[in-house]
Amino acid sequence: MSSESDWRPIFGHDEPYDDQIDGIDAAIETAERSGFLALEGACGTGKTMLALTAGISLVRDPDSPFERVFVLTSVKQQLKQFEKDLRTINANLPDDWRAVSAMTLVGKADVCPYNLAGSGGIDDRNVYERCEGLRDRTRGLVSEETTAGSLVADAKSQQVGLADSQRGATYLEAADEPTPYPKEMPEYGGTVEYCPFYAQYLDDLPEDGDPVEAVPFDPTDRGLIETDDLVRLAAGRGSCPHSVMGALLPHVEVLVGNYYHAFDPTTVESFTGELIDEETFVVCDEAHMLEPRVRELVGxxxxxxxxxxxxxxxxxxxxxxxxxxxxxxxxxxxxxxxxxxxxxxxxxxxxxxxxxxxxxxxxxxxxxxxxxxxxxxxxxxxxxxxxxxxxxxxxxxxxxxxxxxxxxxxxxxxxxxxxxxxxxxxxxxxxxxxxxxxxxxxxxxxxxxxxxxxxxxxxxxxxxxxxxxxxxxxxxxxxxxxxxxxxxxxxxxxxxxxxxxxxPAGAIGDRLDAFGGGVLMSATLEPLDVFAEVTGLDHLESEAERPVRTRTYGLEFPAENRASFALAAPKFTYSNRGDTDEATPTRRAHARAIRQVATSPGNVLVGMPSYREAEWAASVLSAVDKPVLLDEATDDVATERLKREFFEGGPKVLVTSLRGTLTEGVDYRGDRLSAAIVCGVPIINTASPRIRAVRTAYDRAFGDGFEYALAVPAVRKARQAIGRVIRGTDERGVRVLCDERYAKESWDSVRDLLGEAEREEFNPVGTDMFDYALEQFWGE
Structure with missing residues (x-):
């Protein structure tokens, strides 16, 4: 059994938190028994470093069956965090240790040299179709007409005889690295297009042996191989970056991908299947999204x-x-x-x-x-x-x-x-x-x-x-x-x-059962017993006799730096609030609370159950002496532009839907956010036939379809939004859950669905005392 002395050299910082020590030990001990750790850790727990340290320790242990760590995350921001922590680990390893090899999995569009250069008739719209067609023809030519080496030589020969100035202008470049081939796609016999990068990869493949021998660089001493590195090192030497990435999969110690790479049947069959076995330690980050994301993938x-x-x-x-x-x-x-x-x-x-x-x-x-x-x-x-x-x-x-x-x-x-x-x-x-x-x-x-x-x-x-x-x-x-x-x-x-x-519990559980063990973690997994049921973990524990352990870690930061309120405003339900043009008592109470929080110093986030309600919330902020930014259901480019505008300049109010992308996975560190208010419990449309069918299935499987399929995911959405506020030791801020269902025990209360630490921290407060409570905190 591993101890802190075994994993401590891998841990990338000077001293681990107490919760990190406990979590790393629990993850290692559970995985050594082929089990899984379900971990909820508030911001600041250091979950990313915790999971990487546990997984790498097992991979480096000669007595462990684990050969690799496979990280899955649904949020791009978290993918970057894993890359950052891998760099930190490698930078602080003992001098006589080799670097931890790692790679982020990307699609063909991100690494195809022709797509990156905008050449060869390939772009983002057709890169997958063109790639498959070119590969098929290249393989066909090699098997029936010529050799891979001859195809490569023919492509290179198109540069021969050109003056140096001409040759430089006609070479294809990828990731600022010149390749040995022309910008235009070569043709065999003047009629059949083929890919010279793939031909070079085929030429490098051994007749018998591991495809890694076709990789034109040594991956073991490079640490994290980033996407640009992969393109530069492979394409610069004439080989196909995507094929090289595939050849490296079984030989890299840490792979970072998304849920598609483990749960999408087509992706697993064509690309990542060899990673899903008992030698892989899996890390499911943002695991509160595991159930809804996999439901989409297995439909x-x-x-x-x-x-x-x-x-x-x-x-x-x-x-x-x-x-x-x-x-x-x-x-x-x-x-x-x-x-x-x-x-x-x-x-x-x-x-x-x-x-x-x-x-x-x-x-x-x-x-x-x-x-x-x-x-x-x-x-x-x-x-x-x-x-x-x-x-x-x-x-x-x-x-x-x-x-x-x-x-x-x-x-x-x-x-x-x-x-x-x-x-x-x-x-x-x-x-x-x-x-x-x-x-x-x-x-x-x-x-x-x-x-x-x-x-x-x-x-x-x-x-x-x-x-x-x-x-x-x-x-x-x-x-x-x-x-x-x-x-x-x-x-x-x-x-x-x-x-x-x-x-999807069966599909999730079956796929997890194929791994050797791992960690499923998020800032919002509670209630953990519900999480274990809807992800099939409880079935693994009872039927496959694989242990499932749980850990919950609260905020490590000073309690005096934050004020957390469960505001007992009327329930923000459709039947209570009426339409957006109605001045009902419920709407008046929530409008007042939104304005009160919006006057907090610094940036403020307002989270509403829908974009329509977000538009209403923005309309009640006209008297607030701050710019009000309204997020709408638009494209990613517009959302990124809005986010940058919110972060730059003086204090502002950002109003968004809890179904959007600005309340999860966005880093509001430092002074980017000082207060957040969530109005209502963002339960999705229960009139939808699909949602009614899901609820019925959960009723039959778990006994309470409303709680398992609707209420728990909704509360997690709310918790994700208010979790954006406190991200560091020196940060101060206000977090408000505005709806009496968060504050009071009743037939439809959701207070029990908060984590234990949150139930203790989010003090119920009446609407008549809320102004005083805010003034008291900011005054102090």
């Missing part, structure tokens, strides 16, 4: 556009064969059509898919598109009779395919059975569509992601998934596409057959 869906595109792809395989079967086709179409048909037949002969199955599946896809059109049209005719004249006014919508509160076979599956589309059609769709994609990749030279394979996978999963934990609906997402005629709902909507996993 599925297929849009009307994808169905139509897949139908078209099947037609492009079927029609050349059908055409040559007609008399006189060759005379009409020429010999090329016959050659294409022959190639398709030969490709089909190597599979278990028949031409008849291609036709049946195409007919099924066409029927699904027609059914979707009928269903959406009927819904809009009933709910919005004049919708064709008011397309611009349509909002997002949901069409449940069964009663959300009564598990049963959905209406689409029943309709399919009634129309002759039986189990064979559903389950064979995956194979039929996969074969279609492979054939098109062979006979068509364009670099394109095929629609058919994912459509087939979704249809197979739709049929196989049960009807208790999964909920099916038609999702209408507000978009705008002028390509469709006036009066068509497709002009205003993208419609998707959506398969929701209401209860």
């Amino acid at each position: 599925d869906g297929v849009s009307d556009r994808a169905l139509s595109n897949a139908e078209n792809e099947l037609s492009r395989v079927i029609e050349p064969v059908a055409a040559v079967e007609e008399a006189g086709t060759e005379a009409r179409y020429g010999s090329d059509a016959k050659q294409q048909a022959t190639a398709i037949r030969e490709a089909l002969a190597e599979t278990d898919v028949t031409l008849g199955e291609l036709r049946d599946t195409r007919r099924f896809l066409a029927a699904l598109v027609d059914r979707l059109d009928d269903r959406v049209t009927a819904h809009l005719d009933e709910e919005r009779p004049r919708w064709r004249e008011n397309l611009a006014e349509l909002d997002d919508d949901e069409l449940p395919l069964r009663d959300p509160e009564t598990p049963a076979t959905d209406e689409l599956t029943r309709w399919a059975e009634q129309n002759g589309f039986d189990a064979r059609i559903w389950t064979r769709a995956e194979s039929v569509c996969a074969v279609t994609g492979r054939i098109l990749d062979t006979i068509e030279e364009e670099d394109k992601r095929r629609a058919a394979p994912p459509v087939g996978r979704t249809l197979g999963r739709w049929y196989r998934a049960d009807h208790t934990e999964f909920f099916r609906e038609i999702e209408l997402e507000r978009t705008w596409d002028d390509i469709h005629p006036d009066g068509s709902w497709r002009r205003a909507y993208t419609a998707t057959y959506r398969l929701h996993n209401c209860l």
